[in-house]
Amino acid sequence: MISPSGSLVDGMTLVSNDGSFELGFFTPGSSMNRYLGIWYKNIPMQTIVWVANRMNPITDSTGLLKIETNGRVVLQGQNETTVWSINSTQGVRNPIVQLLDSSNLVVRDGKDGNSENYLWQSFDYPTDTILPGMKIGWDLRIGLSRRLAAWKSPDDPSPGDLTYGVELGGIPEMVGRKGSEKYFRSGLWNGIGFSGSPIHNNNPVFTYDFVWNKEEVYYTFVLKDKSVMSRVVLDQTKGERQRYTWNPETQTWNLFSVLPSDQCDTYGLWGVNGNCDTSKLPVCQCLKAFKPKLPERWNTSDWSEGCIHNKPLNCQSGNKFIRIQSLKTPDATYSWVNKSINLKECRARCLQNCSCMAYTSLNITGRGSGCAMWFDDLIDVKQFQSIGGQDLYIRVSASELAEGLNYEHKMKISLIIATSLAVLLGILVVIITFGEAGENKGGNEELEIEVFELGTISRATNGFSPNNKLGQGGFGPVYKGTLPIGQEIAVKRLSKSSGQGMNEFRNEVKLIAKLQHRNLVRILGCCIHGEEKMLVYEYMPNRSLDLFIFDKTRCKVLDWPKRFQIICGIARGLLYLHQDSRLRIIHRDLKASNVLLDSKMNPKISDFRLARSFGADQTEANTNRVVGTYGYMAPEYALDGLFSVKSDVYSFGILLLEIISGRKNRGVYHSGNLIEHAWKLWKELRPLELADDFLAETDNMSKSEVLRCIHISLLCVQQHPEGRPSMSSVVVMLGSENELPLPKQPGFLLHKSPFGTDSSSANYGSSSRNEISLSLLEPR
Numbered sequence: 001m002i003s004p005s006g007s008l009v010d011g012m013t014l015v016s017n018d019g020s021f022e023l024g025f026f027t028p029g030s031s032m033n034r035y036l037g038i039w040y041k042n043i044p045m046q047t048i049v050w051v052a053n054r055m056n057p058i059t060d061s062t063g064l065l066k067i068e069t070n071g072r073v074v075l076q077g078q079n080e081t082t083v084w085s086i087n088s089t090q091g092v093r094n095p096i097v098q099l100l101d102s103s104n105l106v107v108r109d110g111k112d113g114n115s116e117n118y119l120w121q122s123f124d125y126p127t128d129t130i131l132p133g134m135k136i137g138w139d140l141r142i143g144l145s146r147r148l149a150a151w152k153s154p155d156d157p158s159p160g161d162l163t164y165g166v167e168l169g170g171i172p173e174m175v176g177r178k179g180s181e182k183y184f185r186s187g188l189w190n191g192i193g194f195s196g197s198p199i200h201n202n203n204p205v206f207t208y209d210f211v212w213n214k215e216e217v218y219y220t221f222v223l224k225d226k227s228v229m230s231r232v233v234l235d236q237t238k239g240e241r242q243r244y245t246w247n248p249e250t251q252t253w254n255l256f257s258v259l260p261s262d263q264c265d266t267y268g269l270w271g272v273n274g275n276c277d278t279s280k281l282p283v284c285q286c287l288k289a290f291k292p293k294l295p296e297r298w299n300t301s302d303w304s305e306g307c308i309h310n311k312p313l314n315c316q317s318g319n320k321f322i323r324i325q326s327l328k329t330p331d332a333t334y335s336w337v338n339k340s341i342n343l344k345e346c347r348a349r350c351l352q353n354c355s356c357m358a359y360t361s362l363n364i365t366g367r368g369s370g371c372a373m374w375f376d377d378l379i380d381v382k383q384f385q386s387i388g389g390q391d392l393y394i395r396v397s398a399s400e401l402a403e404g405l406n407y408e409h410k411m412k413i414s415l416i417i418a419t420s421l422a423v424l425l426g427i428l429v430v431i432i433t434f435g436e437a438g439e440n441k442g443g444n445e446e447l448e449i450e451v452f453e454l455g456t457i458s459r460a461t462n463g464f465s466p467n468n469k470l471g472q473g474g475f476g477p478v479y480k481g482t483l484p485i486g487q488e489i490a491v492k493r494l495s496k497s498s499g500q501g502m503n504e505f506r507n508e509v510k511l512i513a514k515l516q517h518r519n520l521v522r523i524l525g526c527c528i529h530g531e532e533k534m535l536v537y538e539y540m541p542n543r544s545l546d547l548f549i550f551d552k553t554r555c556k557v558l559d560w561p562k563r564f565q566i567i568c569g570i571a572r573g574l575l576y577l578h579q580d581s582r583l584r585i586i587h588r589d590l591k592a593s594n595v596l597l598d599s600k601m602n603p604k605i606s607d608f609r610l611a612r613s614f615g616a617d618q619t620e621a622n623t624n625r626v627v628g629t630y631g632y633m634a635p636e637y638a639l640d641g642l643f644s645v646k647s648d649v650y651s652f653g654i655l656l657l658e659i660i661s662g663r664k665n666r667g668v669y670h671s672g673n674l675i676e677h678a679w680k681l682w683k684e685l686r687p688l689e690l691a692d693d694f695l696a697e698t699d700n701m702s703k704s705e706v707l708r709c710i711h712i713s714l715l716c717v718q719q720h721p722e723g724r725p726s727m728s729s730v731v732v733m734l735g736s737e738n739e740l741p742l743p744k745q746p747g748f749l750l751h752k753s754p755f756g757t758d759s760s761s762a763n764y765g766s767s768s769r770n771e772i773s774l775s776l777l778e779p780r
Contacts, residue, residue, distance in 0.1 A: 002097040003110070007066040010034060010058075014099050015041055021049075021103040025063050029155035033057030036065060036075055036084070037157075038103050038122070040229065044251055049103055049129040049231065050122050053084040054157040071095040071119055073107055086120050095119070102133050127157065130221070130232035132206070136174075137166035137218025146218070150234035160236035170335030171372055172210075172217045176234075176241055176259065182267040183239070184260045185380065188329040188372060188390070191363035195390050196265070196328035196382060203486070205230055205245055205256065230256065240467075249601055250542055250557050262462035264382045268331075271306025272377035275327070278463025279385055279455045287381065288324055289396040306377070311397035315354035318398040321347065326389035328382035329360065334375040337362055346371030347393065358394045385459045449513045450525035450536075457481065457491055457527050457534060464493065470543065475609070480539060488539035489524060493532070505533045511608045515581055519573030521596055521606040537606070541599050546592035549662050549692075556694055560701040562601055563659050567709060568734050569603040570595060574652055575727040577605075578645045583613040586643055590651035591632045592658055612643070631666040631673075635747040636721060646721035650747070652730070653716025660709055662692035675717055675746050682714060682743070708733070711740050719747035 002008055013024035022041040025034050026048065036052040058077035067073045073086040086107060094110035105122035108115070123134050128150050130136055136146050147165030151157045161179045166172050174186035174194065187196030189210040205228060208221035223230060229246035240260070244253040260266050263283060264276035270284035271293075277285055286307035292298035293305040313319055341349070343361050350356035355375045362370025378394070460481030461468045468479045476495030482488055494505065505528075512523040527534040545566065548554045558566070570590075577585040588610045596604045634650035636642040654665050657674050665674040681687050687710045688696075688703060695701045712733050718724045723744065725733070733740060 001099075001110075002065065002067055004067055004069045004095065007064055009065075010061045010063040014097075016099045016101045016103070018101045020101055021099060023099050023105060025058075025061075028151075028157055029153075031057075031155040033059060034061060034063050035157060036063065038099070038105060043229070043246060045253070047231075047253070048157070049127075049131060050105070051127050051157045052122075054127060054151075054159065056083040058083060065097075067095050067097050067107070069095065071107060071109075073097060073120070092119060103131050104133075127151075128234045130219075132221060132223050132230070135211075135216070135218040135220050136164070137172075137211075137216065138168065139216055139218075141215050148234050150236035152236060154237075160234075162234050162236050162239060164234055164241055166217050166219065167332075168217065169332040171329075171332035171337055172212055173332050174219055178239065182331075182380075184241070184265050184267055185331065187382075188332070188360075188362070190361070190390055191365040195388070197259070197388075247541070247599065249599060250554075252554075252557070254541055258467050261467055262465035264463070268380050270303040272379055273307040273309075274303060275324075275381045275383050277383035278465075279383075279458045283463060285383075287378070287394060289322055289394070289400050309396065309400070311400045313354075313395065313397055319351065319395050320398045320400075321350075321359075321393040322396050323391055323393050325391050326384040327392045328380070328384070328389055329372070329392060330358065330374050330381050331379040332374075333379075336373045336375070337371065339363075339370045341371045343368055343371070346373065349373070350393075350395070356395065358392050360390060360392050364390055385455065449509065449523060452525050452527045452534075452536060454527055454529040454532060456483070457536070460484075460489060461491055481536075487524075488541075490537045490539045491527075492535040492537065494534065502533070505535075505609075509535065511583070511585065511611050511613065514583060515577070515585070515608075517573055517576040517581070518602070519569045519604055520576065521604040540596035540604065542597035542601060544593045545595040545597060545603065545659070548597070549592060549659055550664060555662050555692060558601070559698050560695050560706065563695075564702075564705055564709070566595070566597075566601065566603045567656060567659055568731075570605065570652065570655065571727060571731050571734055573603070573605045574648055575731050577611075578648065578727050584645075586612045586645060587648050587651075588612060588637075588643060589629055589632070590648055590655060591629050592655060595655070631664075634721070635719060642721075644721060645726065646724045649716050649724045649727060649730070650721075652727070653713045653724075656709055656713035656716065657690070660692065660695075660706060660713070661690050662694070678710065678714065679746055682710070687711075708737075708740070711743065714743035714746060715741065717746040718744060 002014065008014055008023070010025040013022045015022050019041055021038055023036070023038050026037050026039070026046065027034055028048070035054065035057055037048045038050040039046050039048050053075055056077075060078050062076075062078050064076045064080075065073070066076075071092040074082055075084040077083045092109045095107060096110040097105065097107055099105050102123075106118045107120040108118050124139075124144060124146060126134060126136065126146055126148055128148055130148065134146075136148065138145050145165065147163055149159035150162040152160040162176065162183070164174070164176045167175045171188055173188070175182055176184045185196065186194035188194070189212065193208075194210070204224065206221045206223050208219065210219050211217065221232075230243065232241065232243045234240075235242055240258050242258050243256040245256050246252075247254045262278055263269060264278050270276050273287050273290045275285045275287045276283050282301060284301075284303045286292060289310050290307040291310050292303075293308045294302075297303075297305060338346070338349075339362060343359075346359045346361070349371065350359040350373050353373075353375075356373050357376065357378055358374045360372050361368035362372045381392075383389070458464065460483050461479040462481075464477075464479055468481065470478045470480050470490060472478070476493050479491045479493065480488065481491050505526075509523070509526050512521075516522075521540070522538045523535060524538060525536045527536065542548075548558050549563075574587070574590070577587060585608075587605065587608065589607060590605065594605065594607045596606050598604060630638070632651040632654050634643070634647040637647045637650075654675070657678055658665060661674065661678075663674055678687070678690050681690050687707060690710060691701070691706050695706070712725075712730060715723075715725055716730065732738075
């Protein structure tokens with residue numbers, strides 16, 4: 001803590017009692033300015049959560065923080081000028097500044113027996129970040145609004161124009177603004193959650209609450225597991241409210257959620273009385289009983305004029321209400337609430353007021369309670385499908401409702417007739433097809449996995465939102481999604497130009513469905529809808545191996561023990577494919593971008609669209625359609641179309657060299673490609689120089705293991721297949737210290753591909769645009 005007899009100068013820090021947070025001076029990004037701020041103490045990546053002098057930087061290292069005997073806190077810069085200060089209006093005997101374990105910087109009287117009696121606290125003046133226990137909203141007793149404002153840029157913590165906080169209308173809401181314009185909002189708090197953010201209602205990380213009484217209106221959250229680190233931050237550059245959680249395995253922040261999460265979260269995109277639905281095309285629709293005000297513009301995707309009632313309202317001749325389920329409630333600017341009346345009384349009051357356009361329950365817990373009403377046009381309504389939102393009762397003309405009921409009556413009669421005919425037809429079908437049950441079943445039944453509806457996948461990925469996009473390859477994009485049960489998934493959406501027809505698609509699905517191993521990615525299902533073909537996998541939070549080993553910063557997450565663990569895992573997965581699975585599988589496209597990493601950095605081989613299965617006694621095959629990624633292909637496969645389990649062994653050898661060196665095989669080296677470079681160092685008795693520079697700087701690199709892995713890799717990339725070990729031998733070599741045979745000169749293949757340059761297959765970890773795919777080649 002800091003007392004009047006002490007101070008905090010640039011270069012010193014104040015640490016919370018449990019060591020979680022630290023207060024001190026910092027320089028953001030490429031700026032030369034100095035600021036007083038708070039950051040996480042126990043993680044290597046400096047993450048600022050609060051800034052004192054965000055409007056008035058200090059231009060040198062003369063910064064000094066002190067507290068005077070009257071409780072005034074002063075931050076001084078050059079020439080002892082005051083750049084930031086706190087004035088205490090209360091009498092204080094022993095003022096101190098203290099950084100709490102929550103990151104809250106407080107001023108209090110050290111002689112006050114109540115340690116929570118603060119004269120001032122930083123939690124009342126947040127910058128761009130919400131942490132557990134903070135309140136974002138209003139203290140109505142003193143008129144204090146706690147609101148976030150994004151940093152202007154990574155180099156400048158001064159407030160940008162993206163802000164976020166509670167806005168008090170008839171119904172309080174969480175609202176994000178860009179400048180003075182609304183950008184996104186939460187919808188009504190209904191006792192369970194915000195009607196516009198159902199994805200957060202049940203999650204493993206945090207619980208949240210919205211307190212609304214005569215004294216305070218605020219949002220807050222607490223962590224379910226105190227060891228987890230999670231924060232909410234505004235990002236000016238992307239225009240987003242982002243929630244991150246810390247991944248201790250990768251030592252990075254993982255993005256947990258984002259707002260706006262899809263285009264339907266963008267405020268008022270579809271005009272008044274419209275309804276945004278990501279499961280439909282176009283996403284902008286008119287509410288039920290409404291029609292486009294200007295159909296010509298609406299049909300050209302100009303929705304700015306919105307929608308109007310199909311039949312004009314007439315308060316004298318009578319109006320009714322229709323119920324629409326699972327909606328984000330409308331903008332609350334023109335709304336009214338009453339917490340004491342029930343839904344029936346709410347309807348009566350709305351019906352009596354000709355300006356009331358909609359109503360609903362204020363609290364949907366139990367049997368529901370309270371009343372919320374909206375006046376004038378309904379703005380910013382969003383449709384949810386299986387989960388989320390709440391019922392909204394919308395005013396329509398009585399004649400509109402009567403026509404609807406008459407239509408429903410006719411439909412019921414038609415349905416009875418149709419059902420009767422269907423039963424008769426079904427009996428005929430059973431008679432005709434009786435006895436054919438033993439024949440092969442076609443279509444999706446052959447796939448032996450769950451087949452998802454397109455709407456389910458669309459909702460899971462927020463309408464294939466760009467915010468959910470994980471990567472792009474030659475086959476098409478991959479999206480992150482969340483199923484209604486809360487399970488995270490990765491969806492590979494095959495593009496029409498991917499070259500993968502229905503047969504290849506079914507091949508990949510049927511192959512993976514039969515494979516079960518801890519080092520193979522698990523397929524959860526697929527989706528076939530017209531020309532749409534999608535694969536649904538388990539989600540891998542750390543994406544693909546290439547994003548780590550080829551990145552100068554992220555590579556430091558993978559020290560040698562983790563790299564060796566990954567090498568052994570890939571070897572075991574490949575051995576399972578070649579020998580231990582029900583089918584004998586040749587992958588044909590093993591590479592760094594096709595190895596995914598789970599939350600604990602365990603490797604999982606992915607992308608089986610080019611894989612081939614062998615019979616039990618089959619050892620090799622020939623093809624006139626060579627597919628895969630140049631640089632990983634065995635010479636006999638790339639040049640003659642011959643492939644076998646030894647083709648995969650060659651690819652494994654290349655991958656092994658890349659993991660050890662942190663370099664791509666097709667990079668530029670004085671002695672050729674990576675294989676030639678490794679062979680040159682081996683012959684010159686300098687093989688350890690191949691290791692990633694970062695590994696050489698660590699104290700946990702086992703030189704004997706690295707040397708053994710280089711040795712194994714050179715055996716795997718031998719020119720002729722018979723000179724390469726099997727994967728069962730490789731697994732034994734990796735796990736033992738037995739003497740290894742000496743390698744001969746490897747097969748270098750070509751430095752440059754003479755073939756086409758189409759993108760290779762890829763996964764959701766990265767793009768493979770710089771790799772080369774070979775296809776439709778005649779064998780030599």
